Amino acid sequence: MRITRFLDMSGAIKLGIERNDAQAEILQGELFGDLISTGTLVEIKKRLAPLHPVNIFCIGLNYQDHADETGKSIAKNPIIFMIPTSAVTGPEEAIKLPVCCTRGPEVDYEAELAVIIGKAARDVSEAEALDYVYGYCCANDVSARRWQKHGGGGQFTKGKGFDTFSPLGPVLVTADEIGDPQNLSVRCFVNGELRQDGNTRDMIFPVARLIHLMSQDTTLLPGTVILTGTPSGVGVARKPSQFLADGDQVTISIEHIGELTNPVINAIEQ
Numbered sequence: 001m002r003i004t005r006f007l008d009m010s011g012a013i014k015l016g017i018e019r020n021d022a023q024a025e026i027l028q029g030e031l032f033g034d035l036i037s038t039g040t041l042v043e044i045k046k047r048l049a050p051l052h053p054v055n056i057f058c059i060g061l062n063y064q065d066h067a068d069e070t071g072k073s074i075a076k077n078p079i080i081f082m083i084p085t086s087a088v089t090g091p092e093e094a095i096k097l098p099v100c101c102t103r104g105p106e107v108d109y110e111a112e113l114a115v116i117i118g119k120a121a122r123d124v125s126e127a128e129a130l131d132y133v134y135g136y137c138c139a140n141d142v143s144a145r146r147w148q149k150h151g152g153g154g155q156f157t158k159g160k161g162f163d164t165f166s167p168l169g170p171v172l173v174t175a176d177e178i179g180d181p182q183n184l185s186v187r188c189f190v191n192g193e194l195r196q197d198g199n200t201r202d203m204i205f206p207v208a209r210l211i212h213l214m215s216q217d218t219t220l221l222p223g224t225v226i227l228t229g230t231p232s233g234v235g236v237a238r239k240p241s242q243f244l245a246d247g248d249q250v251t252i253s254i255e256h257i258g259e260l261t262n263p264v265i266n267a268i269e270q
Helices: 064-070 145-151 207-214
Strands: 002-007 013-018 023-029 035-043 046-048 055-060 079-082 095-097 111-117 133-140 166-174 185-190 193-199 224-227 249-254 258-266
Touching (some): 002 023, 013 035, 111 207, 133 249, 133 258
Parallel strands (some): 055 224
Antiparallel strands (some): 002 166, 055 079, 111 224, 133 166, 249 258
C-alpha cells in the first residue's frame, strides 16, 4: 500500500491510498493500527510528510563509498545520533537555509532510505527485525556542515536539526510492497543533475542489523523513523564543494518508493 498523508480541498488532514498525483482513496483509522479503505476518491490539495515521527534516529557513515569520500574510517558499531522531530517537512516544502549559517555556503543534501517502525521493538533479533518495519519512504538528511563539525561540540544534532532539515515523503510504502530493503537504488538530483547514485545493498549495517542493534535494551516505539545513511556524492566532498543555494531544487529518488522534491530558499530573519 502506498499511503499518502495530505490536506483535502477543505484543508483537513487525511490519510489515503495514492491513486495518482492528484487523487487518493480515503483511509479510516490510524497509522500502525487498523486502516480501512472507504472507497472514496478525493482530490489532494497538498501532500504532507507521511507521518510525524515520535523519534528520528540517524545513522552516519553507513556506506563505504561515503566514508571513503569523507576520509573517515568505519566504526565497529553504527554511528547513531538523533535529530528533533521539529525538523520534519513534507514534499514540495522549502528547505530553508538558516540565518545563522553566516560564514558562507555549508548546507548539504543526503539521500537516504527512511525506515518506519510499526510496533514496539525491544531486544529484537536480526532474523525477526524486518517484521517490526511498517514501511519505508524517501528522506533527505539535510546537513549544515560547519555546524555539524564545529558548532555543536562534536555532536551532529544542531547541524542536522534545523527547521525543514528532514524532508520525508512523498508517500509511505508499506513493507510488503518493498520486500528486501537491501536492493533499492538511492539517488539525489540537484537542479536535475545527478549527484548521488547508490544502492542499499552497499550499506555497511543493513536495515535488519540496525534494528537489532538499536533495540538492545531500548524500545523503538511505533512511529520511530530511522534514516539509514547516505551513499557517496554529497556536496561537501565534491571538488570543488557544491553546497545548496537559494533557488535550488533537490530530488531524492528511491526505487519502488518515488521522488521527494524540495525547493531551497533563504530563511528570512525575524
